[in-house]
Amino acid sequence: MSNIPKLGEVKDITRIERIGAHSHIRGLGIDQSLEPREVSEGMVGQINARKAAAVILQMIKEGKIAGRAILIGGEPGTGKTAIAMGMAQSLGKDVPFTAIAASEIFSLEMSKTEALTQAFRRSIGVRIKEENELIEGEVVDIQIDRPASGAGIRVGKLTLKTTSMDALYDLGSKMIDSLVKEKVTAGDIIRIDKGSGKITKLGRSISRLRDHEVSGAKVNFIECPEGEIQKRKEVEHTVSLHEIDVINSRAQGFFALFAGDIGEIKPEVREQINQKVADWREEGKADIIPGVLFIDEVHMLDMECFSFLNRALEDDMAPILIMATNRGITTIRGTNYRAPHGIPVDLLDRLLIIHTQPYQEKDVLKILKIRAAEEDVDISDDALALLTRIGLETSLRYSIHLITSASLVCSKRKGTEVSVDDVRKVYDLFVDVKRSVKYLKDYQDEFLYDTQPTTTNDQKMSDV
Numbered sequence: 001m002s003n004i005p006k007l008g009e010v011k012d013i014t015r016i017e018r019i020g021a022h023s024h025i026r027g028l029g030i031d032q033s034l035e036p037r038e039v040s041e042g043m044v045g046q047i048n049a050r051k052a053a054a055v056i057l058q059m060i061k062e063g064k065i066a067g068r069a070i071l072i073g074g075e076p077g078t079g080k081t082a083i084a085m086g087m088a089q090s091l092g093k094d095v096p097f098t099a100i101a102a103s104e105i106f107s108l109e110m111s112k113t114e115a116l117t118q119a120f121r122r123s124i125g126v127r128i129k130e131e132n133e134l135i136e137g138e139v140v141d142i143q144i145d146r147p148a149s150g151a152g153i154r155v156g157k158l159t160l161k162t163t164s165m166d167a168l169y170d171l172g173s174k175m176i177d178s179l180v181k182e183k184v185t186a187g188d189i190i191r192i193d194k195g196s197g198k199i200t201k202l203g204r205s206i207s208r209l210r211d212h213e214v215s216g217a218k219v220n221f222i223e224c225p226e227g228e229i230q231k232r233k234e235v236e237h238t239v240s241l242h243e244i245d246v247i248n249s250r251a252q253g254f255f256a257l258f259a260g261d262i263g264e265i266k267p268e269v270r271e272q273i274n275q276k277v278a279d280w281r282e283e284g285k286a287d288i289i290p291g292v293l294f295i296d297e298v299h300m301l302d303m304e305c306f307s308f309l310n311r312a313l314e315d316d317m318a319p320i321l322i323m324a325t326n327r328g329i330t331t332i333r334g335t336n337y338r339a340p341h342g343i344p345v346d347l348l349d350r351l352l353i354i355h356t357q358p359y360q361e362k363d364v365l366k367i368l369k370i371r372a373a374e375e376d377v378d379i380s381d382d383a384l385a386l387l388t389r390i391g392l393e394t395s396l397r398y399s400i401h402l403i404t405s406a407s408l409v410c411s412k413r414k415g416t417e418v419s420v421d422d423v424r425k426v427y428d429l430f431v432d433v434k435r436s437v438k439y440l441k442d443y444q445d446e447f448l449y450d451t452q453p454t455t456t457n458d459q460k461m462s463d464v
């Protein structure tokens with residue numbers, strides 16, 4: 001059992017792989033007026049879908065929409081995942097973006113709805129505004145009284161000044177420890193965060209410049225601060241609702257272990273947190289930032305999950321939901337009902353649908369060129385033209401894969417530029433789906449458990 005990786009690790013691995021395929025995408029490639037540029041930020045063509053995505057993105061940025069859902073539908077390899085990744089790149093750094101594949105929901109560690117709830121709450125940011133009280137000044141004097149016995153509570157006094165005032169503070173033992181640890185002495189200019197008690201040495205007072213006590217070490221001499229010693233400073237930070245959930249359920253400590261808690265967060269904890277966040281909003285201490293939840297391969301969800309989505313989108317703290325699928329009219333998972341995209345009609349009814357179109361030759365060529373550059377592969381024009389043809393006849397993904405393998409073949413023969421021959425070689429080595437199916441059909445009698453290669457009951461997008 002010990003070599004079974006934990007869920008978290010597995011997820012991370014798939015995430016790295018997924019980023020790899022789209023690492024050339026740096027945004028949606030749109031200009032100021034939301035018009036997609038033909039080639040920009042790693043994005044090529046697919047103009048209509050990109051434009052639609054850009055409009056959605058703009059609405060998200062302006063904070064105008066929450067609880068809306070968008071579906072990107074189209075044939076395999078037409079850039080649906082790429083467009084979602086492009087949107088993610090263009091969101092501000094404070095806007096949370098969560099990407100999952102629908103199949104990740106089905107795990108033994110937690111129920112489907114819990115996994116979905118977590119994904120939703122990961123996608124909602126809470127911007128918390130805090131006012132920190134700071135004490136800032138030059139140390140005039142520190143007095144620490146040690147009890148004669150050496151034990152017991154230590155007490156002390158700290159005198160600080162600015163150019164306009166000075167003040168005396170009583171020190172508790174925790175503060176004394178920090179002052180000793182930071183080696184604070186008279187003449188230092190320090191900042192104390194009143195909330196956390198953290199002490200920062202800002203430098204040494206210029207008035208001590210002539211002192212010989214600090215020779216050698218690099219010392220930063222600064223002016224004695226002006227004005228009040230106590231200052232207020234507003235700090236902002238953004239965390240996701242899920243992060244708040246996790247922190248608060250951990251506080252229950254290790255008793256959670258005995259309660260058989262397997263990573264699910266109790267509904268009571270979430271309710272309390274929702275209430276807390278609502279209070280903070282009312283007091284002006286926090287803002288909600290609806291982020292984006294991207295569910296790829298959404299046809300892998302079942303009825304229960306879809307009905308959960310219906311409900312969850314109605315919550316007033318819902319994020320924007322973006323889904324993608326390459327299925328046409330197909331059965332809804334776990335039922336005998338057929339529906340467009342394998343999605344129940346009541347959910348479909350709430351969606352804005354974006355379609356991606358199959359690529360033309362010029363687009364495939366450009367995408368392959370960008371991928372070659374991304375993978376640092378030098379490739380001849382003929383070889384690129386051949387790859388483009390392969391891409392059109394088989395699939396864009398297949399030809400993207402061939403770039404990597406052809407470059408390996410190339411470096412094996414100590415070449416510097418991938419040639420037509422290198423591409424031919426890998427084309428023979430690795431078959432695409434069409435040839436693989438043909439092979440299976442030709443030799444089906446020799447395979448174990450042979451049955452006719454079944455056609456699925458899925459229709460292609462183009463048949464819809």
Ligand SMILES: Nc1ncnc2c1ncn2[C@@H]1O[C@H](COP(=O)(O)OP(=O)(O)OP(=O)(O)O)[C@@H](O)[C@H]1O
Nearest residue numbers: 021022042043044046076077078079080081082326
């Ligand atoms: N318009 C585009 N510009 C640049 N790269 C693209 C574009 N469209 C697709 N790609 C790249 O081509 C590959 C396949 O595209 P992608 O994975 O986005 O297809 P998909 O529509 O999600 O397919 P599937 O339905 O199989 O999931 C990816 O590496 C992607 O980054």
Ligand SMILES: [Mg+2]
Nearest residue numbers: 080081296324
């Ligand atoms: Mg995809």
